[in-house]
Amino acid sequence: MTTDTKVIAPPTERYTILGWLKRNLFGSIPDSILTIFAIWLTYAMLKPAFAWIFGEARWEVIPDNLKLFMVGRYPAEYLWRIWLVLYLLVALVGFVWGVWVKKKETTGYVLLGIPIFLALLPFSMQIRLQILLLDVIGYMLYMFGRGENPSYKRWAIIAMLAYFPIAIFIIHGFGETGIMAKVEPNLWGGLLLTILLALLGIIFSFPIGVALALGRQSKLPIVSWICIGSIELVRGVPLITILFMMDLMLPLFLPAEIRIESVIRALVGITFFSAAYMAENIRGGLQAIPNGQREAAHALGLSAFHTMAFIILPQALRAVIPILVSQFIGLLKDTTLVMILSLFDVLGIGKAVLGNPDYIGTTKEVYLFVAALFWVISYGMSYASQRLETALGVGER
Amino acid sequence: MSRTSFDNQPPIIICRDVQKWYGNFHALRGVNMEVRKGEVVVIFGPSGSGKSTFIRTINRLEEHQGGQIIVDGIELTHDVRNIEAIRSETGMVFQQFNLFPHLTVMQNVTLAPLNVRKWEKEKAEQVALELLERVGIPEQADKFPGQLSGGQQQRVAIARALAMQPKIMLFDEPTSALDPEMIKEVLDVMIELAKSGMTMLVVTHEMGFARSVADTMYFFDEGQIVETGSPEDIYNNPQEDRTKLFLSQILQH
Numbered sequence: 001m002t003t004d005t006k007v008i009a010p011p012t013e014r015y016t017i018l019g020w021l022k023r024n025l026f027g028s029i030p031d032s033i034l035t036i037f038a039i040w041l042t043y044a045m046l047k048p049a050f051a052w053i054f055g056e057a058r059w060e061v062i063p064d065n066l067k068l069f070m071v072g073r074y075p076a077e078y079l080w081r082i083w084l085v086l087y088l089l090v091a092l093v094g095f096v097w098g099v100w101v102k103k104k105e106t107t108g109y110v111l112l113g114i115p116i117f118l119a120l121l122p123f124s125m126q127i128r129l130q131i132l133l134l135d136v137i138g139y140m141l142y143m144f145g146r147g148e149n150p151s152y153k154r155w156a157i158i159a160m161l162a163y164f165p166i167a168i169f170i171i172h173g174f175g176e177t178g179i180m181a182k183v184e185p186n187l188w189g190g191l192l193l194t195i196l197l198a199l200l201g202i203i204f205s206f207p208i209g210v211a212l213a214l215g216r217q218s219k220l221p222i223v224s225w226i227c228i229g230s231i232e233l234v235r236g237v238p239l240i241t242i243l244f245m246m247d248l249m250l251p252l253f254l255p256a257e258i259r260i261e262s263v264i265r266a267l268v269g270i271t272f273f274s275a276a277y278m279a280e281n282i283r284g285g286l287q288a289i290p291n292g293q294r295e296a297a298h299a300l301g302l303s304a305f306h307t308m309a310f311i312i313l314p315q316a317l318r319a320v321i322p323i324l325v326s327q328f329i330g331l332l333k334d335t336t337l338v339m340i341l342s343l344f345d346v347l348g349i350g351k352a353v354l355g356n357p358d359y360i361g362t363t364k365e366v367y368l369f370v371a372a373l374f375w376v377i378s379y380g381m382s383y384a385s386q387r388l389e390t391a392l393g394v395g396e397r
Numbered sequence: 398m399s400r401t402s403f404d405n406q407p408p409i410i411i412c413r414d415v416q417k418w419y420g421n422f423h424a425l426r427g428v429n430m431e432v433r434k435g436e437v438v439v440i441f442g443p444s445g446s447g448k449s450t451f452i453r454t455i456n457r458l459e460e461h462q463g464g465q466i467i468v469d470g471i472e473l474t475h476d477v478r479n480i481e482a483i484r485s486e487t488g489m490v491f492q493q494f495n496l497f498p499h500l501t502v503m504q505n506v507t508l509a510p511l512n513v514r515k516w517e518k519e520k521a522e523q524v525a526l527e528l529l530e531r532v533g534i535p536e537q538a539d540k541f542p543g544q545l546s547g548g549q550q551q552r553v554a555i556a557r558a559l560a561m562q563p564k565i566m567l568f569d570e571p572t573s574a575l576d577p578e579m580i581k582e583v584l585d586v587m588i589e590l591a592k593s594g595m596t597m598l599v600v601t602h603e604m605g606f607a608r609s610v611a612d613t614m615y616f617f618d619e620g621q622i623v624e625t626g627s628p629e630d631i632y633n634n635p636q637e638d639r640t641k642l643f644l645s646q647i648l649q650h
Contacts, residue, residue, distance in 0.1 A: 295491070299487070
């Protein structure tokens with residue numbers, strides 16, 4: 001008996017727009033009623049919101065105080081240093097994006113969208129041109145990074161490692177006079193301070209978190225006790241308490257002549273707080289690696305260090321990327337608590353601006369703007385991490 | 398393969414009265430074994446008989462708590478240098494393959510030669526390609542383990558173990574996790590390896606494999622060696638009742 005197997009194409013459904021509308025929104029009389037009601041409700045809710053946003057709102061508070069929101073009391077004559085750091089950042093991000101992500105369509109939308117978006121914003125022409133230039137530089141480096149060159153990956157990693165010391169150096173400066181004169185960290189503020197605290201907190205807490213996670217699993221009792229103790233101590237206390245401790249208690253323990261900048265104290269507090277949580281997240285990743293991986297590495301004669309560095313950690317970290325990104329987004333928002341150290345992060349600047357009699361009654365505008373800034377940065381991190389996961393093939397192998 | 402080819406060779410593995418407990422459970426109850434260079438040993442027995450535990454004590458994936466294990470003249474002690482020396486002379490293939498999923502096939506095979514043997518990258522990759530050729534999958538070098546079939550993964554695992562140029566190969570139920578149609582491709586590689594003169598310890602229930610390449614067979618039960626002999630002795634003339642019972646159970650089908 002012979003059977004005839006035909007290969008049949010899967011069923012396809014094609015709609016015109018009208019067909020889709022009819023099927024999904026107006027399929028039956030109750031459906032149609034619900035659709036019309038939903039449209040009316042949306043309109044009723046959005047109309048006053050749009051009326052406020054495009055009519056009543058006094059948005060001039062934002063461009064008037066833009067410099068404050070962005071950099072706080074950073075001296076205006078050195079603002080070009082911040083721009084320089086920003087140009088370098090955009091170049092770096094463009095390059096890294098090109099090397100690892102390569103995907104073109106979404107990048108194109110983002111790059112086209114930014115200038116159109118900017119044209120709508122009420123910033124001064126000079127700032128708009130600067131941002132346009134940033135956009136162009138980022139795109140050029142992105143195209144450059146897309147080039148198939150195996151050494152680019154190494155350069156990208158070196159550039160990422162080198163960027164932060166260089167950026168801090170440019171922002172901080174050195175010497176008493178000249179174009180690179182020192183700008184005390186207490187003058188840093190606004191979005192600059194928020195981003196610096198968050199990024200440096202992430203960068204420093206990552207290795208500490210990995211070390212704590214590994215130490216917690218150590219067979220040496222003293223090491224594991226110290227790690228468990230510090231993780232549980234820090235996790236058991238709210239961040240605001242740690243920041244208070246750094247502000248009030250630390251000077252008591254240090255000799256009187258040593259005076260640590262508030263920014264540094266805040267950074268240390270944030271770093272330890274974040275590291276304790278990171279340690280537990282990474283431990284989760286470490287435990288998810290099957291024991292067979294360790295056995296296979298040992299059986300090949302790899303040392304304990306090589307096993308950890310080449311086999312266990314890469315897999316564990318890959319597995320916890322989504323959790324780590326969530327934690328970083330949380331950290332970014334937690335930096336608003338540095339207000340209690342009398343530092344002016346972007347939210348603190350918002351409050352200060354509202355204290356100015358010229359801008360009484362602009363509470364909604366200011367807080368909406370600050371919220372939008374946080375949202376853009378948080379979503380940017382989330383989006384970048386999703387792309388990174390795709391590029392690293394998380395969950396596929 | 399005739400027994401005389403290794404009879405006058407020195408023993409490469411010596412196990413004397415090896416003891417092992419898991420809590421109160423006595424897993425290995427005084428195992429004695431000598432394996433000569435080039436000998437192919439098949440270990441079989443019911444599950445829970447300690448055969449996997451035993452083979453894993455030879456490269457210290459399990460620690461023995463009594464007796465003596467000497468591999469290639471080095472005694473296994475708590476000394477990490479001894480353990481790492483023995484591990485780099487001993488290849489192991491696992492039931493679950495245990496390939497590194499985040500590395501390509503090529504990286505899996507070259508990882509240990511690059512980092513333990515400190516070979517140049519070119520040499521390591523050349524050796525790896527030769528080995529992948531030998532196990533029949535040179536075209537898969539740039540794929541990731543997850544993209545390969547079970548049989549291909551196990552052959553990569555064999556190539557990975559061979560890349561360290563070991564003197565001894567340990568196989569812990571290498572075909573038990575494979576679909577039936579893939580068992581043969583792995584056994585073929587192992588048969589070729591046995592014929593090339595590699596010293597092999599194989600825990601397996603593949604009786605056809607044992608019959609065609611084993612020099613000595615050991616029947617394990619309850620943490621002890623119950624019976625030992627050539628495949629002909631074991632199959633045609635088993636002495637112990639437990640061996641007879643077990644063989645009748647696995648050869649029935």
